[in-house]
Amino acid sequence: MDSQTKSNQPKTSQVKTKPKLNSKNQSFKLQANNVDVFYDDFQAIENISLDIVEQSITAFIGPSGCGKSTFLRLFNRMNDYIDGFLMNGSILLDGNDIYDSSINVEELRKTVGMVFQKPNPFPKSVYENVAYGLRIQGIKDEEYIENRVVESLKQATLYNEIEGNLEKQALALSGGQQQRLCIARALAVKPSILLMDEPTSALDPISSGKIEDLIHELKKEFTIVIVTHNMQQAARVSDNTAFLYMGKLIEYGDTQKIFTNPEKDRTQNYITGRFG
Numbered sequence: 609m610d611s612q613t614k615s616n617q618p619k620t621s622q623v624k625t626k627p628k629l630n631s632k633n634q635s636f637k638l639q640a641n642n643v644d645v646f647y648d649d650f651q652a653i654e655n656i657s658l659d660i661v662e663q664s665i666t667a668f669i670g671p672s673g674c675g676k677s678t679f680l681r682l683f684n685r686m687n688d689y690i691d692g693f694l695m696n697g698s699i700l701l702d703g704n705d706i707y708d709s710s711i712n713v714e715e716l717r718k719t720v721g722m723v724f725q726k727p728n729p730f731p732k733s734v735y736e737n738v739a740y741g742l743r744i745q746g747i748k749d750e751e752y753i754e755n756r757v758v759e760s761l762k763q764a765t766l767y768n769e770i771e772g773n774l775e776k777q778a779l780a781l782s783g784g785q786q787q788r789l790c791i792a793r794a795l796a797v798k799p800s801i802l803l804m805d806e807p808t809s810a811l812d813p814i815s816s817g818k819i820e821d822l823i824h825e826l827k828k829e830f831t832i833v834i835v836t837h838n839m840q841q842a843a844r845v846s847d848n849t850a851f852l853y854m855g856k857l858i859e860y861g862d863t864q865k866i867f868t869n870p871e872k873d874r875t876q877n878y879i880t881g882r883f884g
């Protein structure tokens with residue numbers, strides 16, 4: 609592990625709780641405990657507790673407006689930007705409360721990268737898009753930057769398609785390539801968690817398939833949390849699935865079980881398309 613990696617861990621004054629282990633002895637990377645979220649008077653999330661296994665893929669599913677994106681954005685404190693946002697409860701990363709006043713939010717967001725629904729590359733070259741996060745960290749070592757750019761593009765399975773053309777405008781890439789570029793940009797700063805908010809919903813089926821294959825590869829190294837409207841996608845890519853409905857967690861567990869033999873009627877009705 610090099611010094612860049614170490615510096616990407618969020619700093620807290622002390623470890624408050626040790627991450628728990630589940631029955632399969634897997635450790636929890638993220639833990640939400642009794643979380644409520646309000647936007648002014650409106651309660652968007654109601655008393656959700658949920659643990660996310662390290663180096664796994666966790667999918668959030670549920671009808672529009674049920675709180676999937678709100679819940680996802682808690683893990684890198686993206687809701688902090690929203691006027692009227694208020695949270696009760698706690699979110700732990702490696703056992704540390706990420707809403708503790710000692711947390712450096714910039715550092716947290718290096719550890720918890722995010723990819724959005726619509727690919728959003730900067731109007732810069734491919735190279736500079738991936739280098740961006742390193743440059744804003746103040747890294748000046750061009751050799752290190754170049755290595756990270758190439759490595760991240762390879763990890764995002766884009767390098768082979770644009771090798772020798774890294775000065776190309778990012779906006780000239782196809783939609784699917786742009787999304788893989790955004791994933792490379794997130795990976796460049798060495799996160800340990802990737803949050804993905806409907807990362808394929810703006811893409812054609814072939815590009816979506818490539819992203820799904822990539823997500824599957826990335827879980828060897830990263831903990832991935834994905835919001836998706838596409839239930840086939842959740843069933844294909846995720847290890848665990850959380851079904852949310854009107855701000856509540858209805859059911860959470862092994863993806864195969866959720867999709868074949870859920871505990872709750874409401875989950876069954878949703879996954880069989882009876883509502884939503």
Ligand SMILES: Nc1ncnc2c1ncn2[C@@H]1O[C@H](COP(=O)(O)OP(=O)(O)OP(=O)(O)O)[C@@H](O)[C@H]1O
Nearest residue numbers: 647650652670671672673674675676677678679690
């Ligand atoms: N910035 C905001 N201010 C006020 N209310 C908001 C805000 N963002 C979301 N909400 C409300 O919170 C609830 C949950 O929204 P959220 O976007 O998290 O749901 P979602 O399940 O991700 O929906 P979708 O699948 O349509 O993206 C909705 O009722 C929404 O209108």
